[in-house]
Amino acid sequence: MLIHNKIFNSGVVGAGGAGFPAHIKANSKVEFVLANGAECEPLIHKDYELMLHFSKEICQGLELLIESTSAKKGFFGIKEKNAKVISAISKHLNGKTELTKLGDFYPSGDEYELVYEATKRLIPPAGIPLDIGCVVNNVETLYNIALAEEETPVTRKFICVAGSVRKPSSFFVPVGTSFKDVIEFAGGSKISEFGIFVGGVMMGHLTFDLNEVVTKTTAGIIVLPKDHYLIKRKNQPEQNWHRIGKSACDQCSYCTEFCPRYLLGYQVEPHKVMRSLGFTKTGASVWNQMAELCCSCGLCTLYACPEDLYPKEACDKAKVEMREAGIKFIQQKPVKVHPIKEGRRVPLPQLIMKLKLQDYDVEAPFNSEKLFVNKVRIPLQQHIGKPAKPIVKKGEVVEEGQMIGKVPDGELGANIHASISGKVKEVTAESISIES
Ligand code: SF4
Ligand code: SF4
Numbered sequence: 001m002l003i004h005n006k007i008f009n010s011g012v013v014g015a016g017g018a019g020f021p022a023h024i025k026a027n028s029k030v031e032f033v034l035a036n037g038a039e040c041e042p043l044i045h046k047d048y049e050l051m052l053h054f055s056k057e058i059c060q061g062l063e064l065l066i067e068s069t070s071a072k073k074g075f076f077g078i079k080e081k082n083a084k085v086i087s088a089i090s091k092h093l094n095g096k097t098e099l100t101k102l103g104d105f106y107p108s109g110d111e112y113e114l115v116y117e118a119t120k121r122l123i124p125p126a127g128i129p130l131d132i133g134c135v136v137n138n139v140e141t142l143y144n145i146a147l148a149e150e151e152t153p154v155t156r157k158f159i160c161v162a163g164s165v166r167k168p169s170s171f172f173v174p175v176g177t178s179f180k181d182v183i184e185f186a187g188g189s190k191i192s193e194f195g196i197f198v199g200g201v202m203m204g205h206l207t208f209d210l211n212e213v214v215t216k217t218t219a220g221i222i223v224l225p226k227d228h229y230l231i232k233r234k235n236q237p238e239q240n241w242h243r244i245g246k247s248a249c250d251q252c253s254y255c256t257e258f259c260p261r262y263l264l265g266y267q268v269e270p271h272k273v274m275r276s277l278g279f280t281k282t283g284a285s286v287w288n289q290m291a292e293l294c295c296s297c298g299l300c301t302l303y304a305c306p307e308d309l310y311p312k313e314a315c316d317k318a319k320v321e322m323r324e325a326g327i328k329f330i331q332q333k334p335v336k337v338h339p340i341k342e343g344r345r346v347p348l349p350q351l352i353m354k355l356k357l358q359d360y361d362v363e364a365p366f367n368s369e370k371l372f373v374n375k376v377r378i379p380l381q382q383h384i385g386k387p388a389k390p391i392v393k394k395g396e397v398v399e400e401g402q403m404i405g406k407v408p409d410g411e412l413g414a415n416i417h418a419s420i421s422g423k424v425k426e427v428t429a430e431s432i433s434i435e436s
Helices: 003-010 022-026 046-053 055-068 083-090 111-119 139-149 179-185 229-234 238-248 254-258 260-264 270-279 299-304 311-324 348-354
Strands: 032-037 073-079 097-102 134-138 156-163 169-174 194-198 205-207 220-225 375-379 403-406 422-427 431-435
Touching: 003 022, 003 055, 003 139, 022 055, 022 134, 022 139, 032 055, 032 111, 032 139, 046 055, 046 083, 046 139, 046 156, 046 169, 055 073, 055 083, 055 097, 055 134, 055 139, 073 083, 073 111, 083 097, 097 111, 111 134, 111 260, 134 139, 156 179, 169 179, 179 194, 179 220, 194 229, 220 229, 238 270, 238 311, 254 260, 254 270, 254 299, 270 311, 299 311, 299 348, 403 431
Parallel strands: 032 073, 032 134, 073 097, 156 220
Antiparallel strands: 156 169, 194 205, 194 220, 375 431, 422 431
16 A cells, blocks of 8 residues: 555544644645754754654654655754754654754744755745645654554654643653643653643643643644733633733833744735734735734734733734625735845744743653553644544444544545544534543
8 A cells, every 4th residue: 555545544634733634734745854853942852852762763754755756865964962863863864854943043944944954945925835845844743753653543642741740751642641641750840820821822822621632733832820921811811912002002012023924025924914903904904914924823912012911922913804794815025035144043942931931941851651541532634635524433342443434435534443443422512532
């Protein structure tokens, strides 16, 4: 069976981002395949640990992709500071792949940044790496591709649990495990009143719900006290973001000056989007359109703005309004890297200080112990595309690894497999629950 079919059957999706089904990339023809080991979200170290302990499998996955896409070359993006990982990965790279050593900046893991660093090619505005002959895969996706070659489906997720927990660590968990079980496995929370950043403090979401579950795209969870600066910042009601922004934005444009997409040459100008809060609606103005190419990295809100305003959230809102109004922004000028780009990059340690996270900035070593859970709730939508269609019924006994949700015929999506053996307790439009 061809590898892209095995990847499809195994339900592999992008493990480091929005969950794009990996078989599509494996079934394309490109010049370059890029492995993304840049990992730049503060406190999350799961890719570091995975690369250190599973370098062979990751490099196998990369080779399989290079072969299936007929690429002439691979690039492996890793931060230069991670010497141990560079050494582990280098042992398994064949002559076709070159290491791309990256600085310790945020957001060096952004696809647009990585592709530029490795190939010096710029993705067209609103485009994807495929448009310039590249595919990019997170290192965990490559690991899952190596398992798919052996026809092992994705049933476990490698995550990092950090912040205010007794044992910050990285480990595998069955997909569908609750945050409660995950935090307990990391020694439990050190505090009783806390919030959880899912996927990172910069690009993830904040929740207080311990019943939320790990999916195929959960990179990590960060536990912080409820009165931490970041929780107070993020937990403001949405109307406040925009109300305060309207009255307090002095148009200093720092948000734009630090924006990584702007510095790469894309027309992203959050300070102009902030004007939209005060003066215009979507259609009449071009200001909202300055948000279209924003990657939601969060730097403008959490690092650049001296007034603690919410330009990233204003961009998110602008994008929704534009979509609803059917407006598509087309960049008018050629993409050209800003001459000051290198001088404006944000060092990760500086970002960590700004976010008041320095007390939590510790290693999260790999814990190889197996986490046993007796119930999971597996969402049917863990990826880009259509939700999987359940193919099991309540009361049915399933084995770990058995397919329980299928991509609807002819649609983009990913299959879902049981992550533990047991009995199907519930099937809803959103998820399948299994208890052992
Ligand atoms: S940095 Fe803050 S105050 Fe300055 S333009 Fe941007 S949102 Fe307004
Ligand atoms: S979140 Fe802000 S800094 Fe990041 S890309 Fe969007 S506008 Fe630029």
